[in-house]
Amino acid sequence: MGYWCTNLLTIVSILLLFPVINGWGIDGHLTVCRIAQSRLSKAAADAVKQLLPEYAGNDLGSVCSWADKVRFRYQWSAPLHFINTPDVCNYKYTRDCEDDNGEKGKCVAGAINNYTTQLLTYNSGSSQADNNLTEALLFLSHFMGDIHQPLHVGFASDKGGNTIDVHWYRRKEVLHHIWDADIIETAEERLYNSNVDDLIDAVQKNITNDWADLIPRWETCSLNKTACPDMYV
Numbered sequence: 001m002g003y004w005c006t007n008l009l010t011i012v013s014i015l016l017l018f019p020v021i022n023g024w025g026i027d028g029h030l031t032v033c034r035i036a037q038s039r040l041s042k043a044a045a046d047a048v049k050q051l052l053p054e055y056a057g058n059d060l061g062s063v064c065s066w067a068d069k070v071r072f073r074y075q076w077s078a079p080l081h082f083i084n085t086p087d088v089c090n091y092k093y094t095r096d097c098e099d100d101n102g103e104k105g106k107c108v109a110g111a112i113n114n115y116t117t118q119l120l121t122y123n124s125g126s127s128q129a130d131n132n133l134t135e136a137l138l139f140l141s142h143f144m145g146d147i148h149q150p151l152h153v154g155f156a157s158d159k160g161g162n163t164i165d166v167h168w169y170r171r172k173e174v175l176h177h178i179w180d181a182d183i184i185e186t187a188e189e190r191l192y193n194s195n196v197d198d199l200i201d202a203v204q205k206n207i208t209n210d211w212a213d214l215i216p217r218w219e220t221c222s223l224n225k226t227a228c229p230d231m232y233v
């Protein structure tokens with residue numbers, strides 16, 4: 001089952017793929033960002049609050065799908081949502097992180113590195129004039145979600161599962177969409193009375209209880225870098 005081995009990438013990072021369609025659906029991105037925001041250091045939380053657009057209040061989750069909404073207006077950003085591997089069950093940044101024209105760094109891991117670097121200039125006064133740090137924050141928080149959607153790091157040949165037809169219960173879907181939305185929405189309906197806040201609470205309880213022993217490993221970067229898109233092992 002080739003596409004299962006695409007479930008290889010994870011990010012171990014600071015705070016804490018495929019073209020055609022969005023990353024996680026709205027609730028997936030909302031969940032990732034709400035949990036991430038709740039785990040920020042005070043300095044990072046203050047910076048996020050300052051950078052969020054006024055309409056978002058202090059809710060990063062509410063704007064975590066912004067990058068999908070601007071995908072057509074910012075056409076250059078389309079390749080930044082995923083990584084194509086050459087139909088092999090492994091990932092190499094130097095081999096795989098490029099767009100269709102072969103431009104290096106144009107993939108979701110490259111985007112995470114880039115926007116993290118930009119955000120680290122916050123308050124330094126150095127490059128704030130050159131970069132829109134609000135957009136950098138919205139891109140980074142979205143791409144952190146995308147890279148954890150297993151089919152956003154997958155085979156070029158099946159467009160990250162977008163050409164694989166499957167059935168989700170009685171509905172015909174493509175495999176990519178099952179991961180984007182159906183798994184999450186069905187879990188919400190069946191386990192959490194269709195309430196995304198309850199789903200978020202349950203995941204947060206897992207993080208603080210059942211998965212607590214794993215967190216140091218998730219937070220360790222073998223490359224000792226602030227942004228660390230890395231293989232999940």
Ligand SMILES: [Zn+2]
Nearest residue numbers: 022023081146
């Ligand atoms: Zn996306």
